[in-house]
Amino acid sequence: MSALGLRRAVDVGMTALAGSAVLLALVPLASVLWLVVSKGAAGLSVAFFTHLPTPVGEPGGGVGNAILGTLYMVGLACLLGLPVGIGAGVFLAERGDGRLGRGVRFVTDVLAGVPSIVVGIVAYGLVVVPMKRFSALAGAFSLALLMIPTLARGSEELVRLVPGALREASLALGVPEWKTSLRVVLRTALGGIVTAVLLAVARAAGETAPLLFTALNNQYWSLRPDQPMASLTVQIFNYAISPYEDWHQKAWTAALVLLMLVGLLNLLARALTRSGLGGRR
Amino acid sequence: MTARAPKIAVEGLHAYFRAAHVLRDVSMVVPELSVTAVIGPSGCGKSTFLRCLNRMHELTPGARMEGTIRLDAHDVHGGDVDPVHLRRRVGMVFQRPNPFPTMSVFANVAAGLRLNGIGGDHGEIVERCLRQAALWDEVKDRLGASALSLSGGQQQRLCIARALAVEPEVVLMDEPASALDPIATAKIEDLIHELKTKYTIVIVTHNMQQAARVSDRTAFFYMGELVEVGPTEQIFTNPKEQRTEDYVTGKFG
Numbered sequence: 001m002s003a004l005g006l007r008r009a010v011d012v013g014m015t016a017l018a019g020s021a022v023l024l025a026l027v028p029l030a031s032v033l034w035l036v037v038s039k040g041a042a043g044l045s046v047a048f049f050t051h052l053p054t055p056v057g058e059p060g061g062g063v064g065n066a067i068l069g070t071l072y073m074v075g076l077a078c079l080l081g082l083p084v085g086i087g088a089g090v091f092l093a094e095r096g097d098g099r100l101g102r103g104v105r106f107v108t109d110v111l112a113g114v115p116s117i118v119v120g121i122v123a124y125g126l127v128v129v130p131m132k133r134f135s136a137l138a139g140a141f142s143l144a145l146l147m148i149p150t151l152a153r154g155s156e157e158l159v160r161l162v163p164g165a166l167r168e169a170s171l172a173l174g175v176p177e178w179k180t181s182l183r184v185v186l187r188t189a190l191g192g193i194v195t196a197v198l199l200a201v202a203r204a205a206g207e208t209a210p211l212l213f214t215a216l217n218n219q220y221w222s223l224r225p226d227q228p229m230a231s232l233t234v235q236i237f238n239y240a241i242s243p244y245e246d247w248h249q250k251a252w253t254a255a256l257v258l259l260m261l262v263g264l265l266n267l268l269a270r271a272l273t274r275s276g277l278g279g280r281r
Numbered sequence: 282m283t284a285r286a287p288k289i290a291v292e293g294l295h296a297y298f299r300a301a302h303v304l305r306d307v308s309m310v311v312p313e314l315s316v317t318a319v320i321g322p323s324g325c326g327k328s329t330f331l332r333c334l335n336r337m338h339e340l341t342p343g344a345r346m347e348g349t350i351r352l353d354a355h356d357v358h359g360g361d362v363d364p365v366h367l368r369r370r371v372g373m374v375f376q377r378p379n380p381f382p383t384m385s386v387f388a389n390v391a392a393g394l395r396l397n398g399i400g401g402d403h404g405e406i407v408e409r410c411l412r413q414a415a416l417w418d419e420v421k422d423r424l425g426a427s428a429l430s431l432s433g434g435q436q437q438r439l440c441i442a443r444a445l446a447v448e449p450e451v452v453l454m455d456e457p458a459s460a461l462d463p464i465a466t467a468k469i470e471d472l473i474h475e476l477k478t479k480y481t482i483v484i485v486t487h488n489m490q491q492a493a494r495v496s497d498r499t500a501f502f503y504m505g506e507l508v509e510v511g512p513t514e515q516i517f518t519n520p521k522e523q524r525t526e527d528y529v530t531g532k533f534g
Contacts, residue, residue: 097342163379165375165377165379166379166381166382168337168340168373168375168379169375169379169380169381169440169443170381170392170396171337171340171368172335172337172368172372172373172375172444173368173369173372173392173393173396173397173443173444173447174365174366174367174368174369174370174393174397174447175365175393175396175397176365179396180396183396184381184396187383188381188382188383190383
């Protein structure tokens with residue numbers, strides 16, 4: 001009886017301990033959300049989403065070109081990074097047990113640990129210097145470099161989860177191995193991979209350092225990959241380090257917009273995971 | 282039974298997984314349009330034997346084999362034989378139902394054709410294969426439903442229909458009913474009787490009653506060796522080898 005009482009007391013104590021740890025972990029998240037929403041909401045308007053930035057002192061204006069630029073460069077980064085990242089993941093899962101596979105896995109792990117500012121410098125050296133100008137392409141290139149390792153290891157894990165029985169079923173039908181990998185194995189893992197891609201995209205959209213000296217910034221609308229391009233993150237950075245109160249307000253509002261964008265991508269990823277597309281069965 | 286032409290002739294087959302020697306000097310003939318059962322205790326090499334016949338064995342890392350296997354008198358390891366083409370002629374049904382989870386019932390049956398780049402709407406072939414697999418009446422109203430919405434026994438018959446759709450000459454079955462309940466098992470066994478009028482069937486089974494019910498000939502494997510092969514009735518009532526008799530009468534295994 002007393003042993004049972006003791007167990008109950010320990011149970012209550014541990015539950016309280018774990019519960020307070022959760023609350024403690026939520027404090028920073030809640031304070032970030034509160035700060036950004038409370039300071040940023042004041043500047044929200046339709047114009048903020050659709051207009052160009054205005055010079056100092058001139059009221060109004062928005063970050064429309066920066067929103068477009070972020071979407072544009074992340075899209076371009078997907079075009080560059082998805083085939084390489086997912087392809088490497090499929091290779092690692094299907095053929096990754098040899099020496100080449102171990103090498104690729106090692107390089108991927110190292111690349112995943114490279115700070116994003118270093119990736120930015122590499123993109124500067126490889127793209128900006130030869131092109132002799134800052135460009136959206138260089139920005140997308142650096143974002144793609146950041147996405148590739150996480151995509152590769154993520155899709156490797158997901159492809160490995162596909163039961164070997166499905167691979168065998170396809171091979172036994174006389175389907176060549178490469179087609180089996182792409183049309184049966186990758187297709188079965190696709191739901192999970194879409195989620196991994198959305199999470200990688202959300203991360204890339206929030207990167208500032210790799211864009212600072214690759215895409216630079218642009219005060220105007222631009223869709224040209226060979227020209228500098230605005231992005232939400234660099235715009236926030238520029239607004240935040242300026243000495244003007246008006247621009248500080250805009251930095252908060254742009255941060256709120258970025259937070260909504262990333263949050264939307266995360267919600268989409270969760271919805272897809274829950275729906276049939278992401279489900280394992 | 283009447284003597285039939287040999288469909289598959291195996292001579293001096295050895296199979297290995299790295300250092301393990303799992304099949305030793307197996308020689309036997311599979312007559313066409315008949316059911317050959319392969320029986321034996323767990324780990325005796327019967328599944329490996331089956332997987333050698335369509336060259337699935339060699340896909341396992343570290344696996345290799347020696348000896349000759351002839352399909353219609355053609356060496357399946359000949360330089361001119363592509364294992365991918367061989368597997369279209371020698372289909373396989375696995376122990377556990379393994380329909381493609383992302384595909385509908387219809388798409389599963391058509392998968393072998395579609396994945397091999399054969400166009401068309403495949404409606405006729407799908408219906409014929411589902412009828413052959415005795416599944417048509419149960420699924421004809423939900424061809425578009427996910428293959429995973431079927432019961433285990435239905436899924437296994439779907440896998441049989443899928444194997445038939447690429448028009449194989451030989452169907453290998455690796456314990457096709459071991460994951461199923463007795464009613465579903467009976468359906469699969471009836472189906473095997475139907476299928477042998479068109480296909481040559483080799484079935485691995487743990488279940489000796491099943492071997493006795495469905496097969497014309499039976500091969501008994503023990504410890505990687507082929508102990509005895511002959512007409513099923515003879516193997517079960519009057520085997521030549523003591524070890525076969527001990528196994529079929531339940532003294533070991």
